Amino acid sequence: MKEFWNERYSLSEFAYGEIPNEYLKEKLKSIPLGKILFACEGEGRNAVYASRLGWESYAFDQSVEGKNKAELLALKKEVEIDYLVSDMENIPYEKESFDTLVLIFAHFPKEKRKEFHQKLALLLKKGRTLIVEGFSKDHKEFQDKNPNAGGPKNVDMLYDLEELKSDFEGFEFIEAYQTQTQLDEGLYHNGEASVVRILAIKKK
Numbered sequence: 001m002k003e004f005w006n007e008r009y010s011l012s013e014f015a016y017g018e019i020p021n022e023y024l025k026e027k028l029k030s031i032p033l034g035k036i037l038f039a040c041e042g043e044g045r046n047a048v049y050a051s052r053l054g055w056e057s058y059a060f061d062q063s064v065e066g067k068n069k070a071e072l073l074a075l076k077k078e079v080e081i082d083y084l085v086s087d088m089e090n091i092p093y094e095k096e097s098f099d100t101l102v103l104i105f106a107h108f109p110k111e112k113r114k115e116f117h118q119k120l121a122l123l124l125k126k127g128r129t130l131i132v133e134g135f136s137k138d139h140k141e142f143q144d145k146n147p148n149a150g151g152p153k154n155v156d157m158l159y160d161l162e163e164l165k166s167d168f169e170g171f172e173f174i175e176a177y178q179t180q181t182q183l184d185e186g187l188y189h190n191g192e193a194s195v196v197r198i199l200a201i202k203k204k
Helices: 002-009 022-029 046-054 066-079 110-121 139-145 163-167
Strands: 034-038 057-061 081-085 098-104 126-136 169-187 188-201
Touching: 002 034, 002 066, 022 046, 022 098, 022 188, 034 046, 046 057, 046 066, 046 098, 046 188, 057 066, 066 188, 081 110, 110 126, 110 163, 163 169, 163 188
Parallel strands: 034 057, 034 098, 057 081, 098 126
Antiparallel strands: 126 188, 169 188
16 A cells, blocks of 8 residues: 555645645634644645644654655645654554544554554543544445545445444544535545544543
């Protein structure tokens, strides 16, 4: 997958655009500023946006090309982000070191999903915020109709809301729902989509 993402992000155009995800944008309006981590952040559009709002933005992704694009975008927007090239197994962050954790279309293999989500949850301080948007199992219907709808082709990597809630045990779910939305995010997130969205507070 590393080669796939490096190839996708090596183009001059931003694969998923330069503007932030709409769900993230809406949720950040009501969360106190602090230290924020973006998992599997790709070309940096969300981390750069958070930095522009005054957040201390950290991000990681397995793609070197993703980091290169993210740093270009940060330079263009005149902000700083701390971007690490790493896979999930080797992320070095300390436990309970972030005020907000963000997973925007961060999809993991079925056999690793719960393990990775729980590993990420450990990085979040108690009482602080988790934001998730990802493609639901029902998104397969939109992928079949529209190749630019986005998301993993492997249905096992698409998300079931109840499984996601189980992965983040110890959280209070302020919002946890599945919905249809119209995506307009660069080249590869275009058209109708089925997504799951979570806003939660870490309690344990």
